[in-house]
Amino acid sequence: MTDCLHPCPLRDQTSIPSIDQDRRRFLSASLAASVLAVLSACGDDGPLGGDDDEGTGGGGSPPTGRLTVVLANFPALAADGGIARVDGGSTTPVAVVRVNATTYRAFSMVCPHAGTTITITTGGFRCPNHGAVFNAAGVRTGGQVTSDLRELPVVYTSATQTLTIN
Ligand code: FES
Structure with missing residues (x-):
């Protein structure tokens, strides 16, 4: 039997689980990053504080701090x-x-x-x-x-x- 010289991904069966594991790790990391991004967007209003009267201008935010x-x-x-x-x-x-x-x-x-x-x-x-x-x-x-x-x-x-x- 002669070896196939064509670069077929199925030729080496041990590489397939490795690709799957890498893909799972990548998807897990991406999901975690997405969740963190959503949570931080829902958090505080940033270093200058927020304007609780959104949509009206509300008189502006006072400076936080002194x-x-x-x-x-x-x-x-x-x-x-x-x-x-x-x-x-x-x-x-x-x-x-x-x-x-x-x-x-x-x-x-x-x-x-x-x-x-x-x-x-x-x-x-x-x-x-x-x-x-x-x-x-x-x-x-x-x-x-x-x-x-x-x-x-x-x-x-x-x-x-x-x-x-x-
Ligand atoms: S933003 Fe309308 S009067 Fe100032």
């Missing part, structure tokens, strides 16, 4: 009525309004209508998306009908001339 603001770094906050964006552009947008030398208010700059980042205007804020207008107290005063801006807790520390926003 934001420390050195007042000297924001010249706009040197005078009463001054407004400055203080998050450095890297987290949830936050604005501070100086009421007086020892009183400051902080607001999420996420528009409560549909989540667009609002801009600072003279004496308040405006949303570039649908035109909602807010005064420096975060109260909607015109444009698109929506709720007021979300206010964030802020603590002024005179010794360090800093604000802590939570």
Whole structure:
């Protein structure tokens, strides 16, 4: 009997179980990876937290953790009525309004209508998306009908001339 020179996969019967085992291992690993991916997608809302009012913009998510603001770094906050964006552009947008030398208010700059980042205007804020207008107290005063801006807790520390926003 002559050996077949054609590279037939059935020629070596011992290789067939090996392929099956490899395929089973591959399918098991793929299934496990898929389950992990689905579970992680259903988990928490990520490092910035979530907006529980999905679909409405909900007033925006406050920053998680603590934001420390050195007042000297924001010249706009040197005078009463001054407004400055203080998050450095890297987290949830936050604005501070100086009421007086020892009183400051902080607001999420996420528009409560549909989540667009609002801009600072003279004496308040405006949303570039649908035109909602807010005064420096975060109260909607015109444009698109929506709720007021979300206010964030802020603590002024005179010794360090800093604000802590939570
Ligand atoms: S998203 Fe701001 S007014 Fe619509």
